[in-house]
Amino acid sequence: MVVALHKQQARDGTWRYELCPNRSRSWPETQRFFAVMVVLGGSIALLFAAQGLWWVAPFSGLELLALGAGLYFCSRATYQRELILVREAQVSVLRGGAHQRSQVDFTRAWAQLRWRAAANGGGRSQLLLGSHGRYIEIGAFLVDAERRQLAGELGLLLGQPSCAESPVLPLNTGLNREIGL
Known part of the structure; x- marks a missing residue:
């Protein structure tokens, strides 16, 4: 199984979340x-x-x-990637593949997570990160269980653990990405 969510903490206290889509073939x-x-x-x-x-x-x-x-x-x-860096004063979202395409920065004190549930007719849920009325979707290529896991982890770091309305799952719990569990 390819892990789509890697988490690590650097020596300077920066939390780094690397998100990548499931790749069945190289x-x-x-x-x-x-x-x-x-x-x-x-x-x-x-x-x-x-x-x-x-x-x-x-x-x-x-x-x-x-x-x-x-x-x-x-x-x-x-081969696309999202890198979320949670520093002491700033939260950054970097997107790209081999080269960085975009970077969005938010002040950590004001950063909020929002969970937009899937519509009644189907679709998928969305995890939004932002502040001051400007929100971007993160983890769009993750399945719902992984998106909830990310929401729980980031919510704890940002001081809002209930944004995804689900319990925090530990990373690498053997989520089955093929069937969405």
Whole structure:
């Protein structure tokens, strides 16, 4: 199981939460899978072309192009990260993958967590961090149990342990991300 929530405390007292989406395959594994699909799809297209059905080849190529694009964008999304730093006077949320895309800072004394429950028709809950009317969603790619866990942990650090309306779960409790428990 890939742990999506890493927590550690630095020597200077800074709490660091690293959030990452579940990644079932690494990029090299995804490339190998795509190579196998290209060989298989190309072989089938060549067999049809040898039988005189040449018009199958362009459609096979389009299908492989769509598969490659889908694999690329899905794999790219799994390498995104959120880093939450809780310092003595400041709470920072850094987002990005290989390079930091954005950073949002809040004064720790004013920072609040808000839990927005899922709508009656389904959907997912949201965990919001902010102050002075400016809130951002954190942990959007986490399942509800992990988002509640994060809310409980951050709530204790910010002095508001009941923001997620759930008990605090210890980290690495074996949450099953595939079925959302």
